[in-house]
Amino acid sequence: MNTKNLLVELFVEELPPKALKNLGEAFTQGLLKGLQAAGLAGADAVATPFASPRRLAAHVTAVAAQAADREQLVKLMPVAVALDAEGQPTPALLKKLGALGADASVLPQLQRRPDGKAEALFLQSTLRGAALAEGLQKALDDTLAKLPIPKVMSYQLADGWSSVNFVRPAHALVALHGADVVPVQALGLQAGRATHGHRFEAAADPVQLRDADGYAPQLQEEGAVIASFADRRADIARQLQEAAAREGLQPIEDEALLDEVTALVERPNVLTCQFEKEFLEVPQECLILTMKANQKYFPLLDAAGRLTHRFLVVSNIRPDDASAVVQGNERVVRPRLADAKFFFDQDRKKTLASRVPALAKVVYHGKLGTQGQRAERVQAIGHAIVNQLRLATVPYTVEAKDEFDVLDSKVREAALLAKTDLVTDMVGEFPELQGIMGGYYARHEGLRDGVAIAIEDHYKPRFAGDVLPRNHTGTVLALADKLETLVGLFGIGQLPTGDKDPFALRRHALGVIRLLVEKNLPLALPELLAQAVPPFGELVTNPVAPLQDFMFDRLAVSLREQGYSAQEVDAVLALRPERLGQVPKRLAAVRAFSGLPEAAALAAANKRIANILKKSAEPAPAAVNAELLREPAEQALASQLRAVQPGADSLFEQGEYTASLQALAALKAPVDAFFDHVMVNAEDAALRANRLALLSALHAAMNRVADLSRLAQ
Structure with a gap:
């Protein structure tokens, strides 16, 4: 199949910065899934998102100009409805064939196949693969309709009559398959190859894109725009570190702020500014918050994490002399800091x-x-x-x-x-x-x-x-x-x-x-x-x-x-431990117990015991009567339980949960023997009740740290 790489770009007015990253990823993934659903892109196609303040774009590799034809088997109707008593087609069948673009000539090709309790007729047909223009148009329409837009706005198109709804007014659409324009449309725009770069610093306007693969480098060279959100973010992070290092300081770490600033600029340029040191008398949290929230600045900290009077600005322009930009930002931040100082001074005049x-x-x-x-x-x-x-x-x-x-x-x-x-x-x-x-x-x-x-x-x-x-x-x-x-x-x-x-x-x-x-x-x-x-x-x-x-x-x-695994968590929390501080130690004990050779058998036996006790029509007695222990296997189990339980209980009371559970491993052999040789539901009511009492005591002893039955496979 002949394939080329595809580029789709929607050029718009400034997008909401906090939503830009998600919009860019959703735009790209939506187009990729739409192209794959149409058979125009394979499962191994790679989609690269681009998102800047004024554009959403996607680059998709190995996109076909025409999807491959597909064979499909279409169910028509039950044979009893499709054919009359003589085996001739009924009007209902002919009408159905006509709706599918076929006629009576395909009757010999129809297949009879079981369909539930009856038999039905099926038509084998070839579904022509979608052309790129058709498939991309549907993918684009679906993607735009499903974008996670925080707030939709309605605006009028150039014809003065029509209006569309979108996150911001759109002004250009690019769709390139290799170097060829794909004739699709969206939001009242026809696709072409022209886009726009930086508002003030683009070397050419519009930028005539040559092909899909040259999009990012050409836009950066001619349009002065770093189109990739990830690349722009990395460039800002690098510049922030370099600018801070020159001052012997470090920028404040704030991933959300970095994302937001990345969404505000197309050609980042980090500049160092400062404010009067007297403002440092105000709690640094106040100054940091006002600089980050109101101005989108990056405060600079010293090695001890204390705020300094210097801060970094991410400008969207790169003038030869940046002093005017620096002075402008310093002038803007000063009233904000003065407000914070005023609030702090006034608040301290009254006691809490x-x-x-x-x-x-x-x-x-x-x-x-x-x-x-x-x-x-x-x-x-x-x-x-x-x-x-x-x-x-x-x-x-x-x-x-x-x-x-x-x-x-x-x-x-x-x-x-x-x-x-x-x-x-x-x-x-x-x-x-x-x-x-x-x-x-x-x-x-x-x-x-x-x-x-x-x-x-x-x-x-x-x-x-x-x-x-x-x-x-x-x-x-x-x-x-x-x-x-x-x-x-x-x-x-x-x-x-x-x-x-x-x-x-x-x-x-x-x-x-x-x-x-x-x-x-x-x-x-x-x-x-x-x-x-x-x-x-x-x-x-x-x-x-x-x-x-x-x-x-x-x-x-x-x-x-x-x-922690779901089984481990369920086993511990099933007991609803009153002191949550004990939960980590109980989980560690359950994990250690699960590694013992005896764990699986004891967990399974515990689950079996729980089911027996649950289904029993009569409650188990509070204590085991030693005189009613008739079978050697039940005598051995009772004896081993009496030997093991005091130590396990003592360890439990000391908070030694791992050792407490491990002590129970000695019960495996007598528990196995009990279920092999003892009938719990004996006909003798006294024997039955005593055996239930033994199982109840065993169940209680085994489930102090956790409900071990939850570990059974």
């Missing part, structure tokens, strides 16, 4: 405590009250968590009492003040700084040790991979804050659905899980959830049961993402 009454005027949720009421609930939940930790501490000494009293006092103070930065000017301008600014203002006031850190850390972890709170007060406060959110919203029925989670409850649940697991806190999840309900009073319906299910679902997803 003086802002507490203002929280009563800030609505948190229509059904859950104000931020002031929320702060009171977080305070109460934090107090309950401290008490739960207090009860888990054994032995409880005078020193421990003093420690917990101090912790309780700090948690109460931090909980009362943690949300007050929501009513500061700085957080009003930059909501992303909530918590962070509270910590700065608390330190400025000289609040006691640990409270300021707790206020700053109480939102942590904010996202996957984020660090955890740094001290005990912050840990308790973060737990209380997330539990308040989860219990409150679950309690009023605001549950996540599908991919919609407007209150980020999945993230809050994972935050609670990480705090309990990674801090290995001695807190029981059911009790933790139950204690978070009373502070809401009559506002909520008790959500502990569905919330606990939700938490274990999120934990299961998280563990599988960490590399």
Whole structure:
């Protein structure tokens, strides 16, 4: 088959930067799949995306001018309907053939084949392969219709009458098969070979593309545009590192910002700028945020990670003298930094405590009250968590009492003040700084040790991979804050659905899980959830049961993402361990047990035992009667269980889960012998009940660490 490489480009007005990367990839993959579906491109065809602020393009290798013909077998109708009693074609058959472009002359070629319980007629025909213009037109139409456009706009075409809908107005369409133009159209445009380069620095306008393969180099040479998103991004990253190195500094790492800037420029040129050092008195988070969010600048950090007064700008032009561009950016950023300094200075004139009454005027949720009421609930939940930790501490000494009293006092103070930065000017301008600014203002006031850190850390972890709170007060406060959110919203029925989670409850649940697991806190999840309900009073319906299910679902997803198998996760979580901090050790024990030679047989036996106990019409007695153990195999199993169980239980209580499970390996031989030689469902009711008691005791002993039946194949 004669093939050439294909290029399709849609030239448009400036595309939304945050959507550009996805638009470029979707455009390319859509065209590739459409061409493959039409038989014009093979499975090994390579598609390369191009995306710049004013273009979406795709380069596809080995595209045929004409798809190969295909043989197809078309079902016509049942024989009983197609032929009359004499075997002649019925009018229904002739009509069907006519609709397919055939006539009675093909009757001898029709095939009889079974079709369910009846027999049907089939027509073998040749389906002519699609021409490139036809196949590409369909692929292009389908691709444009399915693009992940964040917001569609409607605009008028040049004829003054027609209008089309697209993400931005389109002005040119290119479709080249090798060096030949493919006659397709889209958005009111006819395909050609002309495109446009950089608005100001193109050497030629329009750029007349010679062929598909020369697209990127020709556009860069004549149009001053790096068409590839990936190449442009890599070029910006390289320039950022080189510019920072010249200053002995390092650019801030922000993949999302790098993507956005890549989507804003066609010919990147990184320049070094600076601002007055006096602005460094403002917390660096404020300065970094305003430079990144408002100006798309890259702040420069020193070796210790501290912000400096220098920053990098990615310009879209490369003048011989860039001083005007540098001065312009320095002039633009100065008022932004001055605003941040003004907010910071003004906010420090009031204490956090003086802002507490203002929280009563800030609505948190229509059904859950104000931020002031929320702060009171977080305070109460934090107090309950401290008490739960207090009860888990054994032995409880005078020193421990003093420690917990101090912790309780700090948690109460931090909980009362943690949300007050929501009513500061700085957080009003930059909501992303909530918590962070509270910590700065608390330190400025000289609040006691640990409270300021707790206020700053109480939102942590904010996202996957984020660090955890740094001290005990912050840990308790973060737990209380997330539990308040989860219990409150679950309690009023605001549950996540599908991919919609407007209150980020999945993230809050994972935050609670990480705090309990990674801090290995001695807190029981059911009790933790139950204690978070009373502070809401009559506002909520008790959500502990569905919330606990939700938490274990999120934990299961998280563990599988960490590399644990579904069987390992199911085995451990089937027991619903109350202390989530034990889960990693239980998983390690299950993995080690699975490697034992006896593991498969014991897991299978465990599953068999579970089924027997489940199907039994009568409950198993609480204890085994040794006098009713008649068969040698059941006597041996009972004896071995008495020998193994104390050691396994002791190891379990010590948290030695791996050793506890491994101790059970000695049960394999007697368990196998029991099932080979003992009839559980004996006719004698007393014997049957005693054997069920033995199996129940065995089942309980084997499933303290995990439900081993979940490991059975």
